[in-house]
Structure formats: structure tokens, C-alpha cells
Amino acid sequence: MGTNREMANNLIIRALRGNAKSFSLSSKKIASLPKSIARLKFILALHLNNNFLSELPTELQALQQLTELNLGNNILLEIPVVxxxxxxxxxxxLFGNKIESLPPDILDELPNLTLLNVNHNQIKAIPPQIKSLVNLEVFSIVDNQLEVVPAELGCLVRLTELNLTNNKVSSLPPQMCRLSSLRKLYLARNNLCELPEGISGCTSLKVLDVAGNPLSLFPTDFGSLVLEELFCEGNNFVRAELKQSVQEVEVLSLNELAARVVLMEDRNKLSRVHQALPNYPELVSMLSQWGRCALCRRPFLTTWLECVKFINLNKDMGMKRRLTVPVRAVLCSYSCFNAEGHSYYGVASTS
Structure with missing residues (x-):
């Protein structure tokens, strides 16, 4: 290792003589950085990948102009404090190390970060402080141990690419639907049973990969996305099969009936109901969870029929693939469900 350290020192001296803006010690089999690294005060990019580094010297903080740092494929157990x-x-x-966490105090000090790659580590959680990375555009955390995605991820409004492939994520926070700049979303090989309603809020989304999950349906507004590529193989999508069923008697509660009347009246800005509602904040909060019938477009609150509509990616969404996928739909009543001329199907119970 002593020979490797001497070699590293010689390369540093050579870089100084050439006023280099980029410096590489990639694949040099080094286990530690020489303190002379501090002399490279004006370099912009430092490549230290494919070595045996387990820590970084404090002298590295002398590189105040450094904009790119590659520490991939080393043996780091944690993100260096420096x-x-x-x-x-x-x-x-930081890909290909043995990192188990993303320290909040370090994230707080990296507001200019636009790309963070921590693929192939052992990270179990993304801390709420991820929201500190206000300029982040690409976040890749492939092949880790994630189970939960924090709501704060929805604060990264500049994010254009998010890769959560091969983790243990079972749900996504609705706040992710605020990512209007997101163009590529990779969620393959997780434990997702559903995608959040409101996904159409990701208005720039072009590539969606949900292959290898236990999804049964896409969310109601899925058809509003303007996708170019969709990867959805290996899921548990519902299929269009005719089955006998017994229609239940439709009896709406008084609360549901009253809520529907209020919601209908609230649509008229000149109505007394609309004008009076702001005086009842608890009622406004309760009614905020309302939905809309996919067929008649009337509002409902807590009672609906779970249905499915099968859409063709090519015909209905303008994509190249001719695959047909199931999309969740909700109807307000059996009256709508029994109406003629629509293409909604009931979802059979698997119990």
C-alpha cells in the first residue's frame, strides 16, 4: 500500500504542474488518500472510484471548488463527514459501498447537489432532511433496503429522475404527485400494491417502470399521463373475465346522502351552501376527501363502487406499445354501473 500512496502523491504533483481541473485515482488499489490531496484546491472533479477507501481525510475540505466527487465501489460504511x-x-x-444511512446533518449542508447516486448500498431509510437538497435533479437509490419513502421527497420540485428500483417499498406518499418536473420514475422490483391517486400531477413524466410489483390496477388518473415508455411486466393485474355476481341492495347512509347534497350545492358559487361552508372548518375538512363518479361526474364522499376500465396504451394514450392495462375507476352508484354504453367493469372479490 505504501507504493500505492507514493504513486498517488506523484499523480497529485503532476496534476498541480498541469493545473488540472479534473483528477483521478480510479482503480489504483489505494486504501487511503494522501494528505497532499489538499493541494488540489482548484480542481472541479475528483474520481476515487474502484478502490479500497473506508474513510476520507479532513484535508479534503480544502477542495472548496469541487463540484463532482466519485466514491463508487469502495468500502465506505458511512458517508464521510468531510x-x-x-x-x-x-x-x-457513492454507489457500491456498504453505507447504511443518509446522515441528516450532511444532507443539510449540500444544498447545491443536483445528482446523488447511492445505488447498491444497505440504506434502510431516507430521512426527512432529504428536502434540504432543493436543487436535486437526479436521485438514484437502486438495490438498497428501503421500505418507506418519506413525504418530504415531494419537496424536491426540480427532480427529473428518481430511481428506487429493487428495494422493499410497499407504498408511495401522495406528495410525490407534486413532482411536476419528474420525467423518469423507476419503481421496478418493489412491493407496491398501488400507485398514488393524483399521479397525473407528475405532468412531465415520460418513462415509468413498475415491473415486478404486485400491482393490480393503475390509479384513476393514469390515463392523463403523457408517457412515452411504460414497463409493467410481472405484476398481478386484474383481467377482464366474466363472473357471476349478486348485486347488493344500494342503501346510502344519511351522512352520505347529506354530503352529496352539500357537495353538489358547493359547486354553485352563488349558493348559500358555498358561501356558508367556510364558517364550518371541520365540515370543510371532512368534505375535502370527496371523489367524483367516473361516469356521471357527480360527487360522493365515502360510498362508491370500485370498478376498472381497460385502456389500450397505443389507442388511448398515444404510446407505441399496444398493451392493454387496467385502470381503477370509481362510480357513485349501482344506477351508474347499470347504465348502458359505458366500459367500466366491476372488480370481483378474490376472497
Whole structure:
């Protein structure tokens, strides 16, 4: 290792003589960085991937102009604390280590980060402080141990690519639907049973990968997305099969009936109901959970029929694939369900 350290020192001296803006010690079999690394004060990119680094020296904080740091494929057990002293850092690669967490105090000090790659580690959680990365555009955390995605991820309004492939995520927070700049979303090989309603809020989304999950339906507004590519193989989608069923007698509760009347009246801005509602904040909060019938477009509150509509990706969404996928739909009553001329199907119970 001593020979490797001497070699590293010689490369640093050579870089100084050439006024290099990028410096690489990739694949040099080094286990530690020489303190002379601090002399490279003006480099913009530092590549240290494919080595045996388990820590970084504090001298690295002298690189105040550093914008790109590659620490991929080393043996780091944690994200080095010295990184919090590199405020200019924009691209950080930490893939292929043994990192178990994303320290909140370090995330708080990296507001200029635009790319964070922590693929192939052992990270179990994304802390709420992820929202500190206000300029993040690409976040890749493939092949880790994630089970929960925090709501704060929805604060990353500049995010264009999010890759959560091969984790243990079972649900996504509705706040993710605020990511209007998101263009690529990779969710393959997780434990997702559903995608959040409101996904059409991801108005820039072009690529969606949900392959290898236990999804049964896409959310109601899925058809509003303007996708170019969809990968959805290996899910448990419902199929269009005719089955006998017994229609239940439709009896709406007084609360549901009253709520529907109020919701209908509230649509008229000149009505007394609409004008009076702001005086009853608890009622407004309760009514905020309302839905709309896919067929008659009338509002409902807590009682609906779970249905499905099968859409063709090519015909209905303008994609190249001719695959047909099931999309969740809700109807307000059996009257709507029994009406002629629609293409909604009931969802049979599997019990």
C-alpha cells in the first residue's frame, strides 16, 4: 500500500504542474488518500472510484471548488463527514459501498447537489432532511433496503429522475404527485400494491417502470399521463373475465346522502351552501376527501363502487406499445354501473 500512496502523491504533483481541473485515482488499489490531496484546491472533479477507501481525510475540505466527487465501489460504511464541508458539490457518486444511512446533518449542508447516486448500498431509510437538497435533479437509490419513502421527497420540485428500483417499498406518499418536473420514475422490483391517486400531477413524466410489483390496477388518473415508455411486466393485474355476481341492495347512509347534497350545492358559487361552508372548518375538512363518479361526474364522499376500465396504451394514450392495462375507476352508484354504453367493469372479490 505504501507504493500505492507514493504513486498517488506523484499523480497529485503532476496534476498541480498541469493545473488540472479534473483528477483521478480510479482503480489504483489505494486504501487511503494522501494528505497532499489538499493541494488540489482548484480542481472541479475528483474520481476515487474502484478502490479500497473506508474513510476520507479532513484535508479534503480544502477542495472548496469541487463540484463532482466519485466514491463508487469502495468500502465506505458511512458517508464521510468531510463532505459537509464541500458546499460547491453538485454531483456525488457513492454507489457500491456498504453505507447504511443518509446522515441528516450532511444532507443539510449540500444544498447545491443536483445528482446523488447511492445505488447498491444497505440504506434502510431516507430521512426527512432529504428536502434540504432543493436543487436535486437526479436521485438514484437502486438495490438498497428501503421500505418507506418519506413525504418530504415531494419537496424536491426540480427532480427529473428518481430511481428506487429493487428495494422493499410497499407504498408511495401522495406528495410525490407534486413532482411536476419528474420525467423518469423507476419503481421496478418493489412491493407496491398501488400507485398514488393524483399521479397525473407528475405532468412531465415520460418513462415509468413498475415491473415486478404486485400491482393490480393503475390509479384513476393514469390515463392523463403523457408517457412515452411504460414497463409493467410481472405484476398481478386484474383481467377482464366474466363472473357471476349478486348485486347488493344500494342503501346510502344519511351522512352520505347529506354530503352529496352539500357537495353538489358547493359547486354553485352563488349558493348559500358555498358561501356558508367556510364558517364550518371541520365540515370543510371532512368534505375535502370527496371523489367524483367516473361516469356521471357527480360527487360522493365515502360510498362508491370500485370498478376498472381497460385502456389500450397505443389507442388511448398515444404510446407505441399496444398493451392493454387496467385502470381503477370509481362510480357513485349501482344506477351508474347499470347504465348502458359505458366500459367500466366491476372488480370481483378474490376472497
Amino acid at each position: 463532505l459537509k464541508h464541500l458546499p460547491a458539490l453538485r454531483k456525488l457518486y
